[in-house]
Amino acid sequence: MTSIDVDDRGFTLGHGLFETVLWAEGALAHWDDHAFRMFRGCRNLDLPPPDPAALRAAAEAALAAAGSPERAAVRLNWSAGPGHRGLDPPADPKPRLTAKASPLGAPPGPARLVTTRVRRNEHSPTSRVKSLSYLDNVLARAEARAAGGDEALMLNTAGDVACAAAANVFWLRHDEVFTPALECGVLDGIMRRQAIAAARDLGLPVQEVAANLGRIAGAPMFLTNSLIGVRLVASLDGRELAASPLVVAIAKAVSRAR
Structure with missing residues (x-):
């Protein structure tokens, strides 16, 4: 079970980013676009970006943990990590990466x-x-x-x-x-x-x-x-x-x- 620190800024302040990627037909759809948007978002929030290989590995591990479904929503979270009480971010942020894959049914109707x-x-x-x-x-x-x-x-x-x-x-x-x-x-x-x-x-x-x-x-x-x-x-x-x-x-x- 994944635990979250009680002082994690993603948990306490919503400080961080996420991407939701479609897994279908044996591939993570538009993976490079999702990764680039997360990296770009990190610049906007003044966060260090995740390692690209670690990001991909987290998605694949989440799919394996979910039993490798045929279709899935893979959610990747990049939290700003632990910090002191209050709004000011730490001088040396240590963001945390988590991922979860959820099986998907057929696309919804109108x-x-x-x-x-x-x-x-x-x-x-x-x-x-x-x-x-x-x-x-x-x-x-x-x-x-x-x-x-x-x-x-x-x-x-x-x-x-x-x-x-x-x-x-x-x-x-x-x-x-x-x-x-x-x-x-x-x-x-x-x-x-x-x-x-x-x-x-x-x-x-x-x-x-x-x-x-x-x-x-x-x-x-x-x-x-x-x-x-x-x-x-x-x-x-x-x-x-x-x-x-x-x-x-x-x-x-x-x-x-x-």
């Missing part, structure tokens, strides 16, 4: 989105990294489920569409693909990049924008993250959304790139 009151703070540095402090997302998802949805749509403090609780957001208008700009408080998602590239390869214009709810009303939508790939949105705030063959085409192109 999502029922509910716009939540919990806002994404686009001014916060943590909106740009996979921070261990994920409470806003937890509360947004809980609010959405309480309202009969299965995923949250989060706006930022300016009222613009930002993201889902655990996914990037896309919509279509007149054969154009739109997604919130990174400046809206959006995580630079690995599947977000894949979907943008796939849409452009299909000849579809892609715009990264700031948009309020009125601009996406009634538009076909889809979500992306590393575990679901591309997930169609069935409804937003109880309103059924039209399906689009373009979403299917983007999903197929992203799936081939895995």
